[in-house]
Amino acid sequence: QVQLVQSGSELKKPGASVKVSCKASGYTFTSYAMNWVRQAPGQGLEWMGWINTNTGNPTYAQGFTGRFVFSLDTSVSTAYLQISSLKAEDTAVYYCARSSSSGAFDIWGQGTMVTVSS
């Protein structure tokens, strides 16, 4: 079946980096864009941006430039989110989500909890 499976929870110290993976299966990876969505503890959903899985071209939402990098490995149908210079306020669940042709996020990963604490 169509699914996105993300990597497991991470505990990092401030200033470190983290790389979250999102492996797609059940569909042609390069036929759909991949989005990243953040959800801080007890808060709502926040769209971080998306990556064109054909060209690898990323688009970042305001507030997610500089320390956030989207990348791909199409040979293994996997998208990545890397966050550098981690801060306590980066503590959140990060979701990958596929865009349908209408732009709606029709398939979601299970989420990856990233905790930043000294």
Next chain:
Amino acid sequence: QSALTQPASVSGSPGQSITISCTGTSSDVGGYNYVSWYQQHPGKAPKLMIYEVSNRPSGVSNRFSGSKSGNTASLTISGLQAEDEADYYCSSYTSSSTPWVFGGGTKLTVL
């Protein structure tokens, strides 16, 4: 502050109908038919319930319906069931520099 405004909470009794609003501007909700709705149970990933204002993905109950009037989109759930208790988020395409935005979310309580 979210770009789209939703009520923080709504409630209803089993069998009743409720409506959740999502208010934006002519640059997002009012300008495009790319409004979608998501259901999120605690500790779970969001699930697409409505796309392009009023379309239901395969497998979503027909108790869920969407509509739009002007700059406000709405999600209506009829025949409320206990399993509908969850957080609901709207999302819209926008002409701003951030092309997709979410509402702040609405907590639905089934009494």
